[in-house]
Amino acid sequence: MADTLTTDAPLLSVEHVRKVYTTDGKAVEAVRDLTFELSRGEFACLVGPSGCGKTTLLKCIAGLLTPTSGQVMLDGKAVSGPPKKMAVVFQEYGRSLFPWMRVYENVEVPLKNARVPKAERERLVAEALDAVGLSHATRSYPWQLSGGMQQRVAIARAIAYQPEILLMDEPFAAVDAQTRADLEDLVREVWRRLGITVLFVTHDIDESVYLAQRVIMLSTSPTVIQKDLAIDLPDERDQLETRSMPRFIELRHEVYEQIQRAKRGAAAEETAVAAEH
Amino acid sequence: MKRVASTLLSTFALPVILIVIWFAATRQQTSAFVPEPVSLVKTFGEVWVGPAFTEQVVPSLIRLAAGLAGAIVVGIGLGLAVGYSRVLRDLLEPVLEFFRALPAPVLIPVLMLLIGIGDAMKITVIVIGCMWPILLNTVDGVRATDSVLTETARSFGFTGVSRFRYLILPAAMPRIMTGVRQALSIGIILVVISEMFAAVSGLGYQIVVFQRTFKIPEMWSGIVLLAIIGLVLALLFALVEKVVLRWYRGQREVENRGG
Amino acid sequence: MVGVSDTSTAERTRAARRTVQDGTVRPAAGAWRRRQRVVLGIAGGVGLLVVWEAIARLGVVDARYLPPPTEVAGEFVRQLASASFWTALALTLRTWILGLVIVTVAGVVLGFVIGLSPFLRRYTTSTIEFLRPIPSVALIPLAVLVFGVRVESALLLIVYACFWQMLIQMLYGVRDVDPVAVDTARTFGLGWFARLRYVVWPSALPYLLTGLRLSATIALVLAITAELVIGVPGLGTSITLAQNGARVTTVYALTVATGILGLIINLLMRAVESRVLAWHSSVRGEAIV
Numbered sequence: 001m002a003d004t005l006t007t008d009a010p011l012l013s014v015e016h017v018r019k020v021y022t023t024d025g026k027a028v029e030a031v032r033d034l035t036f037e038l039s040r041g042e043f044a045c046l047v048g049p050s051g052c053g054k055t056t057l058l059k060c061i062a063g064l065l066t067p068t069s070g071q072v073m074l075d076g077k078a079v080s081g082p083p084k085k086m087a088v089v090f091q092e093y094g095r096s097l098f099p100w101m102r103v104y105e106n107v108e109v110p111l112k113n114a115r116v117p118k119a120e121r122e123r124l125v126a127e128a129l130d131a132v133g134l135s136h137a138t139r140s141y142p143w144q145l146s147g148g149m150q151q152r153v154a155i156a157r158a159i160a161y162q163p164e165i166l167l168m169d170e171p172f173a174a175v176d177a178q179t180r181a182d183l184e185d186l187v188r189e190v191w192r193r194l195g196i197t198v199l200f201v202t203h204d205i206d207e208s209v210y211l212a213q214r215v216i217m218l219s220t221s222p223t224v225i226q227k228d229l230a231i232d233l234p235d236e237r238d239q240l241e242t243r244s245m246p247r248f249i250e251l252r253h254e255v256y257e258q259i260q261r262a263k264r265g266a267a268a269e270e271t272a273v274a275a276e277h
Numbered sequence: 278m279k280r281v282a283s284t285l286l287s288t289f290a291l292p293v294i295l296i297v298i299w300f301a302a303t304r305q306q307t308s309a310f311v312p313e314p315v316s317l318v319k320t321f322g323e324v325w326v327g328p329a330f331t332e333q334v335v336p337s338l339i340r341l342a343a344g345l346a347g348a349i350v351v352g353i354g355l356g357l358a359v360g361y362s363r364v365l366r367d368l369l370e371p372v373l374e375f376f377r378a379l380p381a382p383v384l385i386p387v388l389m390l391l392i393g394i395g396d397a398m399k400i401t402v403i404v405i406g407c408m409w410p411i412l413l414n415t416v417d418g419v420r421a422t423d424s425v426l427t428e429t430a431r432s433f434g435f436t437g438v439s440r441f442r443y444l445i446l447p448a449a450m451p452r453i454m455t456g457v458r459q460a461l462s463i464g465i466i467l468v469v470i471s472e473m474f475a476a477v478s479g480l481g482y483q484i485v486v487f488q489r490t491f492k493i494p495e496m497w498s499g500i501v502l503l504a505i506i507g508l509v510l511a512l513l514f515a516l517v518e519k520v521v522l523r524w525y526r527g528q529r530e531v532e533n534r535g536g
Numbered sequence: 537m538v539g540v541s542d543t544s545t546a547e548r549t550r551a552a553r554r555t556v557q558d559g560t561v562r563p564a565a566g567a568w569r570r571r572q573r574v575v576l577g578i579a580g581g582v583g584l585l586v587v588w589e590a591i592a593r594l595g596v597v598d599a600r601y602l603p604p605p606t607e608v609a610g611e612f613v614r615q616l617a618s619a620s621f622w623t624a625l626a627l628t629l630r631t632w633i634l635g636l637v638i639v640t641v642a643g644v645v646l647g648f649v650i651g652l653s654p655f656l657r658r659y660t661t662s663t664i665e666f667l668r669p670i671p672s673v674a675l676i677p678l679a680v681l682v683f684g685v686r687v688e689s690a691l692l693l694i695v696y697a698c699f700w701q702m703l704i705q706m707l708y709g710v711r712d713v714d715p716v717a718v719d720t721a722r723t724f725g726l727g728w729f730a731r732l733r734y735v736v737w738p739s740a741l742p743y744l745l746t747g748l749r750l751s752a753t754i755a756l757v758l759a760i761t762a763e764l765v766i767g768v769p770g771l772g773t774s775i776t777l778a779q780n781g782a783r784v785t786t787v788y789a790l791t792v793a794t795g796i797l798g799l800i801i802n803l804l805m806r807a808v809e810s811r812v813l814a815w816h817s818s819v820r821g822e823a824i825v
Binding site for chain 3: 288291295364368371376377378383390391462487510511
């Protein structure tokens with residue numbers, strides 16, 4: 001059961017994160033000022049137009065990049081490198097799985113590296129693979145599997161790692177629509193079953209509304225938060241039914257409009273006026 | 278059944294024809310330089326099957342193995358370090374380029390001066406001569422590690438030694454194997470030359486002795502043996518590569534099919 | 537097969553392109569980084585020379601066997617002023633070029649002939665795979681017997697070793713031709729020669745250059761080998777002469793010269809490859825063999 005009751009302090013706190021790149025002497029401000037919080041057990045989606053720095057932000061949160069200013073706090077501690085309680089699922093599943101390891105080993109290896117004892121490793125791997133429906137494919141190599149299955153392996157690997165927060169960077173963008181629908185439902189199920197916090201980056205508006213309890217919309221570069229929208233759809237979501245609900249269509253409309261505004265660069269005005277949802 | 282016959286035919290037709298021509302040609306006139314096939318086989322058996330094998334051939338093979346092992350260890354070790362550290366790479370690149378361009382056999386006179394003409398010299402020649410392709414290919418392999426895979430490894434907390442063990446080294450393996458294959462060819466050349474140049478035992482040495490004493494059939498048998506060894510080593514390597522890089526071939530196949 | 541890593545300019549460019557595309561902005565080829573690389577490179581080289589000088593001067597290794605780089609440099613300059621050095625160099629180069637020309641012509645011609653005929657391909661594969669791994673040094677005694685110290689000795693070795701490289705690359709090159717392009721050419725009424733010239737040749741060109749690059753290195757190694765072991769005139773023989781005459785500094789100086797020769801050849805090949813392939817818009821792959 002999705003417990004949206006916030007337990008005291010937020011799990012993830014992004015405070016005035018700013019990221020500037022210097023390429024060939026030119027400074028590019030990918031992210032200007034991003035501040036938001038995620039409570040424990042929350043499922044939030046980050047949406048924005050292309051090039052708005054979603055991936056940069058995600059990498060800053062994941063500890064793979066250091067913000068130019070501002071900070072990211074996970075469970076009260078500042079993030080300075082990839083934190084232990086966090087797992088990431090990347091978009092390019094083909095390049096994210098170790099091609100020289102079979103599915104089982106791929107899921108197992110982060111645990112091996114974290115020196116988890118063998119018996120517990122086996123249990124965690126088996127459970128994770130079972131959760132994504134790949135118990136039968138443990139001996140295959142990733143490149144022998146379809147795109148959707150590869151992404152499932154990546155998800156299994158992430159959840160076997162037992163993170164408190166799961167970051168997903170446009171994980172289903174490179175997958176066909178049918179498979180995407182299955183994977184979306186899978187993520188929601190995993191989220192509900194394990195009670196983890198999920199931060200899901202996507203450019204697909206429908207997906208963001210379908211999946212999340214909360215959609216955080218980003219403006220175009222230089223990026224700030226355009227709007228933070230609560231999704232008050234019922235917890236039980238179904239691809240056909242939920243997507244045809246009037247409230248879904250309203251919310252989707254709202255997000256779409258915001259994104260359009262963002263593209264037109266109305267972000268600056270909005271941040272000045274915006275009260276958090 | 279027809280397919281098997283067809284494959285057999287295409288595999289053996291040309292070689293058989295060549296052998297027949299060889300037979301026929303040496304029947305007509307025997308040249309001092311071209312051996313007769315039947316007597317060649319006989320001489321081969323006389324010369325190499327027996328103590329000569331252990332006394333001459335095995336030492337050569339041992340030198341080659343030792344040299345290659347050294348080259349692999351040094352090549353991969355240095356290669357990992359140079360590939361990983363940009364500073365180290367910038368520092369050493371010109372020097373590495375020079376030694377890569379230097380034809381390995383030219384090291385023999387220099388090393389003879391420094392170490393003498395014993396086994397140590399031969400093995401050192403092989404190590405120094407063979408490490409370059411391995412080193413450079415390792416560097417290339419390390420540098421070409423997929424960036425998404427690297428970020429994934431980082432996000433799961435692979436740092437330091439574990440990153441080399443689980444990510445960098447396996448990822449570089451295909452390239453490293455290419456380097457090892459090149460090193461094998463160089464190694465064979467170097468062990469033979471170093472023995473022809475300065476030795477008291479070894480296959481290369483034996484062949485030169487035969488040639489200098491005009492024992493032509495024996496010389497040819499030595500050449501044939503050398504050819505066979507080259508072939509066998511190449512085959513062995515191909516087998517090893519097949520096992521070690523099973524994943525890589527599979528992946529390339531899928532990619533090429535457009536999967 | 538010998539010496540260099542298989543990274544062609546094309547591959548390196550592709551690798552560089554791929555790493556930049558994924559969105560991670562690297563503070564890449566800025567002018568400052570380039571300067572840093574040059575400075576560090578020079579520092580590295582100088583550092584090693586200093587260590588060498590120290591080892592030699594401090595007598596860690598007997599100075600008779602390891603002269604300091606300053607002395608070697610001096611001898612090197614003296615060599616550059618001597619006619620015998622340039623003669624030897626010219627002889628080595630002549631051997632090298634002759635070998636390459638023969639190998640290129642034979643490799644290209646046979647590559648096309650065999651490559652374009654599925655029948656010939658099938659029937660020659662086993663023979664090629666059998667003869668290829670035979671080390672060319674096995675032929676040294678034969679070369680000595682038949683040709684002695686004439687340049688043909690060296691050519692025998694060079695051609696035997698490099699021919700296979702060239703042939704394999706050409707076979708891959710011909711096989712890599714886009715069948716759609718061939719069919720298109722046919723429908724436009726192009727005869728076999730025109731097809732060869734306009735469709736097959738450009739596609740095979742990168743492979744030819746790879747084969748040439750690999751052969752260039754092997755050819756130099758074998759030319760030097762023939763000079764060292766057999767005594768074919770050239771830089772290698774100069775080295776053995778110096779060695780026999782106990783002129784240690786000369787041995788080192790000539791070794792360095794050989795290294796520089798190899799370096800120049802390497803750079804030359806890379807330059808040729810990038811220039812020729814620059815206007816070859818589709819940079820195809822190479823057969824990593």
